[in-house]
Amino acid sequence: MKLTLRVWRQKNADADGAMSTYEVDGISPDMSFLEMLDTLNEELILKGEDPVAFDHDCREGICGACSLVINGDAHGPERTTTCQLHMRSFEDGDTIDVEPWRAAAFPVVKDLVVDRSAFDRIIQAGGYITAPTGAAPEAHSTPVPKPDADFAFEHAECIGCGACVAACPNGAAMLFTSAKINHLNVLPQGAPERETRVLDMVAQMDEEGFGGCTLTGECATACPKGIPLMSITGMNKEWLRATRKAGKR
Amino acid sequence: MARTVWDSSVGKKTVMAVSGLVMLAYLVVHMLGNLKIFFGSDEFNGYAHWLRTLGEPFLHHEWALWIVRVVLVVAVVAHAVSAYQLSRRDIRARPSKYVHKRARASYATRTMRWGGIILGLFIVWHILDLTTGTVHADGFQAGHPYQNVVDTFSTWYGNVIYIVAMLALGLHVQHGFWSAAQTLGVGSRARDRALKTVANVLALVLTLGFVSVPVAVMTGVVS
């Protein structure tokens, strides 16, 4: 396959960026999108040019490091991560636009790499449980009803990639935050911090400068792990419950 | 607690949902009341008069009406202020646009802000036209709403302003009602179909009900 790429190039956080055009040839349809970019970078290095910086780690769709907006879609045209997107999703001769996640809370570090530490701070605000460390406890000592376990698991699938923020016209982190809150709040292990978790994580989310939800549903469409839009409804419900309880105290 | 709610983006959205639902409930009653115009001037004017005596003798003359007015003003102001503040936050959170553009979200979803502004301007014009008579077409007569309504809808601009606003209202309610359910945490997968149906029915019935009045005046059914 022969492709024309238009890639966002930006030297550093303070520099102005712009789209640069590159031609790549000899791309196999079985390559992943990142392997295609590796091919481009090898050519750039041989020519003595600066390779395109992009985030990646596991390359098997579980770590959440890869993050590219491809032709206007976070993680590209398929419902998967960029590392699991294959070139067979494109046609020979296509022009492909590659841009970084766009949000005030995710500043560009270089080229296609953005700083997602705002997510880490949301997790630090309450995305944990209080539990003794050491050997794994006996699984049967804390029974969890099957529907609750399924619900928790569905939300635990979030890999923290930030595609939801990139896709949202308001740069909102609601889907990520709600996935974490719903995951822990439904489980007995998460019960001690049920109220503080939702209040503190939502407050941190606001503090980081993310926008709010206007229920456009772009986040859930972009999410590679299929976190449902209704997850946000669940977070709102938990937030209202916690606020009422805090008011009574 | 009021502070926590107002300072949080989730809390402010709750204010927007509750105030929106208060206005929505009022609009359903208002629309049904307007339909009385089809039964002639005596019945319509009589209904308007009854609204002023509602609650007597427990309430003083017009008190019920004033209570409704105060609740509505509070709702409109709370709704508009939270809409403005949340929209500012949303715009700031996404300062750079993507180079590669593509269509996003449904029409009703994308027009909530512009639709809201149209509704806000309409509310002001509507009160100046049919409540105070300040911008009324000709010879506003307090206590004779039937004649005033016919006068308004005998002007081309009266019809245009009103019908555009009611179409905006339909779109706003279609996305707004369902959104409010999510904001208040009462939406769920099992209820989603029902909530969307209620939103569509409310939007359609409100728009058709309100628009039927200018159409009736234009076609001479009401004169």
Ligand code: HEM
């Ligand atoms: C003063 C004029 C108005 C303005 C500026 C305004 C603006 C807005 C905005 C910006 C939103 C948020 C949209 C979004 O989340 O995408 C909204 C939501 C809403 N509006 Fe309005 N609107 C106005 C009048 C009305 C009226 C007359 C009603 C009554 C039917 C109404 C009912 C609602 C409802 C129920 C919501 C949903 C709240 C939620 O998302 O939780 N609005 N409005």
Ligand code: SF4
């Ligand atoms: S909710 Fe989905 S899109 Fe958002 S961070 Fe988690 S996995 Fe990524």
Ligand code: FES
């Ligand atoms: S590189 Fe780990 S999810 Fe894509």
